[in-house]
Amino acid sequence: MLTILFDGVAYGMILFVLACGLSVTMGLMNFINLAHGAFAMFGGYVTVLAMQRLGLPFLWALPAAFFAAGLAGLVLERLVYRPMYARGHLDQVMFSIGLVFMSVAGADYLMGSTQQFVQLPVWLSGRFDVAGIGVGRYRLFIILLCGALAFAMQWGFTRTRFGSRLRAAVDDARVARGLGIPVNRLFALTFAFGSGLAGLGGALGIELMGLDPTFPLKFMIYFLIVVTVGGTSTISGPFFAAMLLGVADVAGKYLVPQLGAFIIYALMVVLLITRPHGLFARGRA
């Protein structure tokens, strides 16, 4: 039972890292970016290539994935995303679905449709028992790393100059601009950072979630659930939503596998009906 909880938390942590970039674009910039999973997949493939072709060790491949996906995000933001900010939600949805389709077919073309694997270092594989809980070393690693990231982000968002400028730009971009805050550059950096996190999440998730060209479609719904359920005004909202989702999904798959992903979707619908603005939305009617 506790093993399920542990695995679920690890899974939720990865979901959080994957999704919190999306919560930035979607919540802060009010842009519905369904193509977020494509950046995650990109990060995953960068890791695979870096390890197989360049022989980088796993720990070095992770930052590579982060920076590669972040760079891709920066470039794409400049080229194609920016004109879409002012458009309606429908246009944004169509646009990003188009990107998803392209990335799925493109990855298939470049990398083949087979599942990719990475070789974890020895000290990260295997599991040990602590008081009856089966602790996977890799899962423990994920929990520690992603937990640290979550704290760092919460700190950066609320305590640093960058964070306060970002929050100002989000609350009212026009006023922020008037105060001399470089809103466009801030958004571009944030977008790149979010994409980078997606790439990192994709790299970390190869072991747990698998990596094949359908990744952006398969997990799109998970990211969206995390963000919509968690709400977008805080870091902690998506964090708890990701935990809840991770534990529920893992528990569902271990205990009643025949139901598949049914539990997650049902959970999402129920949560969205009861809390249309997210779990921790501040008093909005």
Next chain:
Amino acid sequence: MSAGSIEARVRRSLYGARRWHPAEITFWVLALAVFFLLPRQLLILNEIAILGLFAVSLDLILGYAGIVSLGHAAFFGFGAYAAGLFAKHASADPLAGLAVGMGAAGLLGLLTSPLILRGSDLTRLMVTLGVALILGELANSLGGITGGADGLQGITMGPVLGLFEFDIFGKVAYLYSLAVLFVLFVLARRIVSSPFGLSLRAIRDNSLRASASGVPLHWRLVAVYTLAAAYAGAAGALLAQTTQFVSLDVLAFHRSADLMLVLIIGGAGYLYGGLIGAVAFKLLQDVIASFTPQYWMFWIGLFLVLFVLGGRELIHGGIKAVAVRIGHLVRRSPT
């Protein structure tokens, strides 16, 4: 100005929208004419008619009421399974099956309509998507009823109206689908030009103002959502009946996404958009699939991106110009 004259003007403008334009008549004559002109393509034409009906259904909620849905395949698939199961276990009569498919999907629409009344665009997108995904999972796991991943096999259809037997060339199938499409289209056309349809447009343009001027917001949205669901169910039932097979694919996400594309190609909010979009989409799919069958998805994605980024006005301008041209030609030719 007296109240009476305003009422008369409103009535006149409503009737004006109901009058059939020559270009519309041409459109339907053409749709019937291709039956004789392209006898080898009837199976594809049948698919186009079904997709067109499906797109009209989405147009009713998206184009007229402004509800974004990413899960319209839920109703399509539900109607398809309902009609397929009805044919398999109850009766082989196509029209009864169609009614069952429509009724079942409409009921589902009615039951799920509270979900779309809350929250923003984003919540709606997610919830509609969620409903479709849930149904997909259910259809997959209830293999005993739906056939699971193997699909629902062993559907046999009786002749339409007891007279016309389905054939392998799709002759009866196309005419049947076209007839259903036409009847439902005329009905939809009537509905959107009625006061009810106008109130939907008011809700779409400014829901706050619409509710302030006395439009019962929730009930109107529930009604149109149910109607659109029934239409989608009819399209699904047609597919199940004419192909005599239902697979999990009818509930898949890409079906909803493709449908959006169809409507966006054709233009939302004037009913014909869905039909034109369906024709264009199938032609496009055919052309692309003939030279790169495996990576068709890439091109459709690229098309979507370019389309949203800039090409939309171009294409719609073109379509409108052609429609006007045809209208002129038709009006001139009889004299």
